[in-house]
Amino acid sequence: PAEVEVVQLLAEAEQVDHRLALFLQLAIVTGARRGALCALRWNHLDLTPATASARFTRVIVIGPDGTACPDGRPRTSKPVDRPASRTKRSGRKVALDPYVVAALLAHHGRQVERATSLDATFPPDAYVFSDDILGQHPWRPDSTSRKYRHLRWWVTGLSESRLHDLRHFMATQMLAAGVDPKVVAQRGGWSKVATMLDRYAHAIPANDRAAADVLGGMIAGER
Secondary structure, three states, X not given: OOHHHHHHHHHHHHHHOHHHHHHHHHHHHHOOOXXXXXXXXXXXXXXXXXXXXXXXXXXXXXXXXXXXXXXXXXXXXXXXXXXXXXXXXXXXXXXXOHHHHHHHHHHHHHHHHHHXXXXXXXXXXXXXXXXXXXXXXXXXXXXXXXXXXXXXXXXXXXXXXXXXXXXXXXXXXXXXXXXXXXXXXXXXXOOOHHHHHHHHHHHOOOOHHHHHHHHHHHHHHHO
């Protein structure tokens, strides 16, 4: 998606549900996959301004609920919280910007206030994205995609985009801005920088002319 489309997307999300808007903000700034965002708990976050960061150590996947149909197939499916795989860079920590930190603090405040109003104590390990009052049940990854599909129709140019495309947006924007590919790969959870560059090399600015000028200036200075 284009930058203007992403800005419009976030504005529309704020009108629908501030939690969805926050989910999309985190998807954009961290490049995290939907399952990792759904598994994010408050004790995975450091919201101190100078060291603000998120740790993506786990992922939500959809698995069988333990019951089966007569033919042996799973009757329904449920979210399963499991450790992130090595290929998804288990345990990686991603820095957070002040704008997202402020949005997270406001969201946490609303969750605590809601629990307190019902004489409940909001636990420190609650899921960041949850519909129940104590944050014990995470959002389903497939439900976040459905919410995105509904939202995207209100934004011109996004009718064919996917939630996962926000991850691509993060990578292309950061590389185009000249951010070190190693940093981009770490934020997005790519295990190899080369793998990421194979997909996003088009986003790196054309610096060949600048390189020529640097070397040319060096040679000219020696004469």
